[in-house]
Amino acid sequence: MNGVFNGCEKQEKAEIAEEEALDCVHEMDTINHYVGMYPIAAGGPVERGFSQFLMAFLGVMLIGFIFTSPKQRMVVLSVGFVAIAAWMALTIYSSNGFELQNKGYVSALVTSLDQEATGETSEPEIVIGGIAGMLKESLEESGVEVILPSQVEAAKKAGQQSAGADKTHLIKQLKLTYDIxxxxxxxxxxxxxxxxxxxxxxxxxxxxxxxxxxxEIEPMVKNLELAVHLVFYAILGAMALVVFGSRKNSGLLYWLLIVVPIALPLFFVIDYSAWLWWYGHTLNDMGAFSVKPFMPTVFGDGKVAQFTTHSYPYIGFGLMVLMSLVLAMAALLRFKQLKD
Structure with missing residues (x-):
């Protein structure tokens, strides 16, 4: 839940010869941009950036639910939420706070920019001269990003190698690109x-x-920045509300301690569906082909133009559903306990 990663595996078939797994994220981005769709990494930027804090938030709520004494529960929740709030504030707003983000998120940002995220020496950059070089330079000056086949190959290698790089080096890679x-x-x-x-x-x-x-981009970035501020303060408000509601072993706010974690798969599907809608209805006019706005398939097989799509839950979603079932049983036991 903290990044966009390649879900493809190396194909072991007689009719397919692969030395390495296909980078499906890069392939999808390349195909989708022809109809004006933005890259996959453009989706869910706030959710991914706050994912570690939201998961910690849910964890503290579950720990608080374990305690039957309201006083003990309020102390546990208060201490946990203060720690998360400080961690979140330092990460989001303080100088070099990005270093407090988890490695998975940092790695996802690096690889989505097609950077090589290793400590190894990169291969010499290929310099194109003549008419081709002049054309490339002219296109880039006009705002069109030119991606060479050699860069595509380097991106595939970067996606595989980024997992082995330490977080400090990954951040240095981002800083280098930012400085440029x-x-x-x-x-x-x-x-x-x-x-x-x-x-x-x-x-x-x-x-x-x-x-x-x-x-077109600047207003969208402004909206993102506003969303980051709003989510930050919304989480702080939610923490205060949960602590207030934990004063007694009854009421809607008390049961939110367990109901919210139980509903995590539902929240995920809603957010996932909303972003799919955004991808299909926020089509850039600079796309090579013009298509009508559409809603990609959430679960199952779908079709966009002549392309077939496949969207199915994976292990992570299954684990969330399993956790929800276990928590639902725990909530039922607590309800019977309080009733008796």
Missing amino acids: DQVKSDSLKPWDGSAFQVMSWHYAKSLGRYFNNPQ
């Missing part, structure tokens, strides 16, 4: 290492990967 963009931009401020700055910059870069139109 900052030199070219009049609006980017010097790197301060806060998660807020990284999220805002990375979102803008993802949106402009294929459709580099600042007039």
